[in-house]
Amino acid sequence: MKAPVSWIREYVDLPEGTSTERLADRLTDVGLKLEAIEVAGEGISGPLVLGRVLTREPEPQKNGKTINWCTVDVGDANGTGEPQGIVCGAHNFDVGDLVVCILPGGVLPGNFQISARKTYGHVSAGMICSVSELGIGEDHDGILVLPADAGQPGDDALAVLGLDEEVVELEVNPDRAYGLSLRGVARDAALAFEAPYTDPCDRDVPHADGAGHPVVVDDAEGCPVFVARTVSGFDPAAPTPEWMARRLTQAGMRPISLAVDVTNYVMLETGRPIHGYDADAVRGALRVRRATEGEKLTTLDSARRELSAGPEGDLVVCDDSGPIGLGGVMGGESTEISATTSRVLVEAAHWDPVSMFRTGRRHKITSEAGRRNERGADPTICEAAADRVVELLVAHGGATAEPGVTVVGTPPSPAAVTARADLAARVTGIAVDDATALAALRAVGCSVEETGDGSISVTPPPWRPDVTDPFDLVEEVARVVGYDRVPSVLPAPGAGRGLTRVQRLRRRVGRTLAGAGCVEVVSFPFIGEAVLDQLGLPADDVRRHTVRLANPLSAEEPAFTTTLLPGVLKAAARNLGRGAAGVALFETGPVAFPADRGAAPILGIDRRPTDEELAELLAAIPAQPQHLAAVLAGEQERPGWWGDASGTGWEDAVALVRRVSDELGAGLVVSAASLMPWHPGRCAQVATADGTLVGHAGELHPRVCQAFGLPARAAVLELDLDAVFAAAPTVAPAPSFSTYPVAKEDVALVVAADVPVATVEQALREGAGELLESVRLFDVYTGEQIEEGQRSLAFALRFRAPDRTLTDEETTASREAAVALAAERTGAVQRA
Amino acid sequence: MSGPNSEYDPVEVTPLGDEQVATARDEALAAIEAAADLEALKQVRTAHAGDRSPLALANREIGALPPQARKDAGRRVGQARGAVAQALAERQAVLEVEHEERMLVEETVDVTLPVDRLPQGARHPLTTGAELIADVFVAMGWEVAEGPVIEAEWLNFDALNLGPDHPARTMQDTFWVDPPEHHVVLRTQTSPVQARTMLERPPPIYVVCPGRVFRTDEYDATHSPMFHQVEGLAIDEGITMAHLKGTLDHFAARMFGDGISTRFRPSYFPFTEPSAEVDLRCFVCRGVDSEECRTCKGEGWIEWGGCGVVNPRVLTACGVDAERFTGFAFGMGIDRSLMFRHGVNDLRALFEGDVRFTTAFGSEL
Numbered sequence A: 001m002k003a004p005v006s007w008i009r010e011y012v013d014l015p016e017g018t019s020t021e022r023l024a025d026r027l028t029d030v031g032l033k034l035e036a037i038e039v040a041g042e043g044i045s046g047p048l049v050l051g052r053v054l055t056r057e058p059e060p061q062k063n064g065k066t067i068n069w070c071t072v073d074v075g076d077a078n079g080t081g082e083p084q085g086i087v088c089g090a091h092n093f094d095v096g097d098l099v100v101c102i103l104p105g106g107v108l109p110g111n112f113q114i115s116a117r118k119t120y121g122h123v124s125a126g127m128i129c130s131v132s133e134l135g136i137g138e139d140h141d142g143i144l145v146l147p148a149d150a151g152q153p154g155d156d157a158l159a160v161l162g163l164d165e166e167v168v169e170l171e172v173n174p175d176r177a178y179g180l181s182l183r184g185v186a187r188d189a190a191l192a193f194e195a196p197y198t199d200p201c202d203r204d205v206p207h208a209d210g211a212g213h214p215v216v217v218d219d220a221e222g223c224p225v226f227v228a229r230t231v232s233g234f235d236p237a238a239p240t241p242e243w244m245a246r247r248l249t250q251a252g253m254r255p256i257s258l259a260v261d262v263t264n265y266v267m268l269e270t271g272r273p274i275h276g277y278d279a280d281a282v283r284g285a286l287r288v289r290r291a292t293e294g295e296k297l298t299t300l301d302s303a304r305r306e307l308s309a310g311p312e313g314d315l316v317v318c319d320d321s322g323p324i325g326l327g328g329v330m331g332g333e334s335t336e337i338s339a340t341t342s343r344v345l346v347e348a349a350h351w352d353p354v355s356m357f358r359t360g361r362r363h364k365i366t367s368e369a370g371r372r373n374e375r376g377a378d379p380t381i382c383e384a385a386a387d388r389v390v391e392l393l394v395a396h397g398g399a400t401a402e403p404g405v406t407v408v409g410t411p412p413s414p415a416a417v418t419a420r421a422d423l424a425a426r427v428t429g430i431a432v433d434d435a436t437a438l439a440a441l442r443a444v445g446c447s448v449e450e451t452g453d454g455s456i457s458v459t460p461p462p463w464r465p466d467v468t469d470p471f472d473l474v475e476e477v478a479r480v481v482g483y484d485r486v487p488s489v490l491p492a493p494g495a496g497r498g499l500t501r502v503q504r505l506r507r508r509v510g511r512t513l514a515g516a517g518c519v520e521v522v523s524f525p526f527i528g529e530a531v532l533d534q535l536g537l538p539a540d541d542v543r544r545h546t547v548r549l550a551n552p553l554s555a556e557e558p559a560f561t562t563t564l565l566p567g568v569l570k571a572a573a574r575n576l577g578r579g580a581a582g583v584a585l586f587e588t589g590p591v592a593f594p595a596d597r598g599a600a601p602i603l604g605i606d607r608r609p610t611d612e613e614l615a616e617l618l619a620a621i622p623a624q625p626q627h628l629a630a631v632l633a634g635e636q637e638r639p640g641w642w643g644d645a646s647g648t649g650w651e652d653a654v655a656l657v658r659r660v661s662d663e664l665g666a667g668l669v670v671s672a673a674s675l676m677p678w679h680p681g682r683c684a685q686v687a688t689a690d691g692t693l694v695g696h697a698g699e700l701h702p703r704v705c706q707a708f709g710l711p712a713r714a715a716v717l718e719l720d721l722d723a724v725f726a727a728a729p730t731v732a733p734a735p736s737f738s739t740y741p742v743a744k745e746d747v748a749l750v751v752a753a754d755v756p757v758a759t760v761e762q763a764l765r766e767g768a769g770e771l772l773e774s775v776r777l778f779d780v781y782t783g784e785q786i787e788e789g790q791r792s793l794a795f796a797l798r799f800r801a802p803d804r805t806l807t808d809e810e811t812t813a814s815r816e817a818a819v820a821l822a823a824e825r826t827g828a829v830q831r832a
Numbered sequence B: 001m002s003g004p005n006s007e008y009d010p011v012e013v014t015p016l017g018d019e020q021v022a023t024a025r026d027e028a029l030a031a032i033e034a035a036a037d038l039e040a041l042k043q044v045r046t047a048h049a050g051d052r053s054p055l056a057l058a059n060r061e062i063g064a065l066p067p068q069a070r071k072d073a074g075r076r077v078g079q080a081r082g083a084v085a086q087a088l089a090e091r092q093a094v095l096e097v098e099h100e101e102r103m104l105v106e107e108t109v110d111v112t113l114p115v116d117r118l119p120q121g122a123r124h125p126l127t128t129g130a131e132l133i134a135d136v137f138v139a140m141g142w143e144v145a146e147g148p149v150i151e152a153e154w155l156n157f158d159a160l161n162l163g164p165d166h167p168a169r170t171m172q173d174t175f176w177v178d179p180p181e182h183h184v185v186l187r188t189q190t191s192p193v194q195a196r197t198m199l200e201r202p203p204p205i206y207v208v209c210p211g212r213v214f215r216t217d218e219y220d221a222t223h224s225p226m227f228h229q230v231e232g233l234a235i236d237e238g239i240t241m242a243h244l245k246g247t248l249d250h251f252a253a254r255m256f257g258d259g260i261s262t263r264f265r266p267s268y269f270p271f272t273e274p275s276a277e278v279d280l281r282c283f284v285c286r287g288v289d290s291e292e293c294r295t296c297k298g299e300g301w302i303e304w305g306g307c308g309v310v311n312p313r314v315l316t317a318c319g320v321d322a323e324r325f326t327g328f329a330f331g332m333g334i335d336r337s338l339m340f341r342h343g344v345n346d347l348r349a350l351f352e353g354d355v356r357f358t359t360a361f362g363s364e365l
């Protein structure tokens, strides 16, 4: 809401010397937040003065144009009192007109510096200004000609044009519909300064006499009040008075024609949207009802709209021809006020806010009228607002008010709110006594009745439809008393339980990966088919079954992701594209899989839902496990004086999985697998000890590397963190270990190349028995002396007993048992 | 080595006289003194104190002497050998020190050589920022609650007093899961977590809920379709706006520095009544001579978030006895808070994944 300060001051007698900044601060304090203070003539500096055109000599030029060589009386503004010689290219003015001149030394918006200059054979000492040059409008190309009585030559034009006027732009929250009017803004200013206030709607209006334009309201709930007035003899060519056009412009509305401008002006003044019909185009009585099936209406914006029928359908104003307006939202084209309208039918009606909201949303109409009606305007001022419109049309359009006044319905009366008188003190913590609280409520316009035993019955004023609950009264008291009076007191919660186990585990995973040199990224979860294709996922892959959005930002990415890989892969490519030689990234976050369980119910809010209702609600929400993804691509260990750079391979991904598993004690196990987007021969599946699959790690498929613009052999992993966490022990048991001497034995086993190391290792472990402390592969050899299709695996075995030093015989026996089991299970042969 | 030397033939040996012992000792001492390094000293040790050195030989002969001569000869040879051994030890110590000093000089390296073999890892400031906030509240006895980002419409809106025809619903541009009739959305705020918490357990409740939220904003320097919020909820007997103010003042001071406080301005949120916008005292200029301050743009205050007293309608919908309990709630953007706390000019820096940005923040904020 843009409110010209002079307009506010028309209704509130602010203390002397109140600056606009102070006014804005106080309005903010009481709930109308300052967005900006605008000065209309921003960018103009003088001398900008009124001038009267003394002479105007048209001089045709060689280029076909005609310029006017003018002399203009600018009073003493030029220091000499002599007429000012000015060249002007426009023609829409005459000798004797009062115009606006900027003299040499002045500056127009856009830092347009004015100086005397030689042009078309004359010295032009300044400019005669147009509206657009002054920056106060765009659609007037010609010279701004002022009414003859606007002032005297030499007067400061800034003041005459209101260009020195300040406008406060306020953010009006949805609950403060009254703030969308000067009436309301001024009322809050009066409240803030405890200053005298004059209500512009406080006027004597002619009584309803039933002799006005006939109106029938079929839907009194949708339209509780409908006031109709008519003026005739209106001059459609009558100009909008300068002051009115200026205020409309300052308030952000475009002046159009007197009749339209008057309705807009009164809307800004009172907050009550008004509609004007060309009375001669209206056929018969007006009727307010819900639209019926199949009805159509062409609205003022020339849109042909299919109306919504039924009890929650669009409210329409009809005449004998059918709908002629979307009540309260937008008028119809057939009865639009035109350049020939001489009778104006004025409608000031109160509409059901919910219906207004629905119609606006249904037809995607955002209008100034709709904005006010859907928030709820004051229903008691319809007659005053209509009368004000009539007054202005009569005063400026040469019209005559027709005697009839139609008023249908009565304004709904606001329901009283019962509360404890000390509620505000108890809820805000401000030390405010009951008397102060009651005075505050009265100051905002409530009528307050003390009903004994500390209770009050509060009837909110009609412009406050938002005040319905006891806590609404608390806010009213708080804003009057001042939010700055809320004390600062720490609450005393009981002993908290700290972070949850999962929250702590998540931190550990992040620290572990960062400690391993990985950098965390945060990506948007939106994906489309294209990226799933880039990943090479087969058609039936579960990751292609996505939660889809009805209104994605981009049609190319309409789904919530099922994998974190696209995010990390794109981020890796971005880093490499920006010149990084290598990159190691990780991300944790939710992915989503559709619930496929139908709709989530919309439950009531008057009570807690039952457990069954809640269960049905929660079942409809997609599963959203937390995932972890990581990618390593390009140089990892940098090259330097110590040696060459190291690249990446499948093992880096598995090593990261191992690190996470070791950190959490999750005991994750890898085995060979094949799944896109991994290299089919270099993909490990990761499972918990009980066999639950938790993810994959390995080398990215070469085609996928290419698709994402990543170097070959990028290492990639993705894990379901929730599943990993489930496998981690809540309390890590302490290990027990022996301090007796260790006995080391190495064995080299020749085994078929397709036998996994893990299988051989497991056999050694089991065969060696309980004296075995650890087994670790330290070499893999193929080549000379090893048959084709075989490989030699060298393991270091460490033996130790908890209670004694092992003898050579014991160690040897354990080693031989280990080798024997490996031989039995895998066909391994010990190498001599 | 000990024990008799098998090659020893006492017949060939003549006893050493005084002078011979003295000469052997002096020669040994001179050689020790002349040894320039540990290697030379080792040779001297062999020559003059080794098994075949004159003094060692003399020592062995003592046994072959007549008993009356043994004692005297033993004393003389013993003294000489003692002097040599001491000189050897002293010289050894000196040469070892010299050797160590030389070695340390020789092993000197250029410590300014690059040692960045492995690049630095880092956690994202949005993660560590949320943790920092969580820790502030956990230290006060609060808990951290979480919920899904794809959420039931009822929990995201209705339960929070945002009915289907509430004008405020249009303030939040919501991503709807297809089909919209299924009433599932990407949560537009972390408030549904508050609703879930109230539905799950009885008061007293003191929880903060950091998390991702989504709105259909085009992506630019100050807007993102995905951003992060932290909301707080306290439900207890006798909770007032004063507790809200106290909590936010403490939060502000912990996150932005001692003495940084907050102020309230009236506002509107369906979830709360009364509602307030909360401003943070500018932690750069602290409201003093703010005109030139780029952090608060001359205001002395920074818009931080929204807050208020939980609307009793919300308590009722979530099964909390609104007669007995009151509550407060607050919410602010984590992304925005980090932007002004760390001077991030473009929101997109948080989501691009450029490691140069993220590594600047380490693994803890």
Ligand SMILES: [Zn+2]
Pocket: B282, B283, B284, B285, B286, B287, B290, B293, B294, B295, B296, B297, B298, B299, B300, B301
């Ligand atoms: Zn500042």
